[in-house]
């Protein structure tokens with residue numbers, strides 16, 4: 001396929017298997033995708049494109065073709081700082097929008113523009129304007145999992161890693177936190193400020209229960225349970241660490257412990273199995289149907305001939321407002337910095353060894 005020699009295909013298949021075997025891939029499965037990964041990497045080189053893979057993507061994308069893997073903020077910063085002409089963002093729509101806001105002169109491509117997010121879709125710019133009329137005294141903080149339009153309507157944006165620092169740095173005692181209801185409740189327990197939430201939920205993280213975590217703790221001695229802050233408060237309370245995906249990656253990297261449960265989307269555990277084959281990752285995770293709408297064939301198609309809807313466009317008036325909300329996040333995090341998370345402004349990102 002694509003004119004590659006048997007020798008080239010064999011070498012690529014071996015390269016893939018070295019990484020993907022830790023995620024359960026067989027040699028024959030790696031052989032099947034070898035022509036695709038070779039072609040995608042060749043096209044990316046020819047087009048001066050950088051491929052970004054969110055941690056919830058499948059291992060064949062993260063370890064087969066991505067130049068960088070990480071969380072949405074870390075990857076968006078790479079999109080901004082790299083000298084590529086084109087960014088292929090393997091992630092959901094709001095992530096491509098954030099990358100475009102931070103790097104407006106680059107072409108940002110989404111392999112599947114229909115891949116959404118239940119949090120991002122829970123709220124619109126019009127909802128924010130209505131809430132602003134109801135709460136004129138409040139600072140409006142939106143989670144990074146929002147559209148560019150919602151970011152532009154808010155004062156400041158945040159991530160799961162820097163949310164508390166942003167709330168503490170807000171100039172008012174009343175903060176409207178959008179749209180994740182669980183994050184708002186988790187934050188309210190950590191600050192003296194008045195937090196008004198919204199009713200957005202992540203369809204992945206709302207499914208976890210404290211009872212399931214307790215059962216796993218009994219079953220696996222020494223287990224460390226790491227929970228995403230998009231989860232319900234009782235699940236967060238049962239964790240050894242609550243944070244974003246970057247915090248979880250950092251915890252696993254630094255910890256001398258060997259058994260972990262990552263209470264988040266399954267892709268992160270697959271990624272960690274490949275990166276830390278000597279550690280074990282057990283128990284509860286859940287698939288995000290939106291994240292899993294991206295695959296190698298779509299990555300290839302978007303590089304070969306992107307359709308108009310796959311090229312991220314942000315209206316100029318939205319671009320300016322959303323960029324201001326993100327820039328304020330960088331400024332305010334430095335002001336309200338939580339000393340236990342000195343890198344919370346950077347996002348998490350890992351350079352890949354894909355050729």
Ligand code: SF4
Nearest residue numbers: 117118202203204288
């Ligand atoms: S895991 Fe949740 S927050 Fe992340 S993209 Fe899927 S629905 Fe959205």
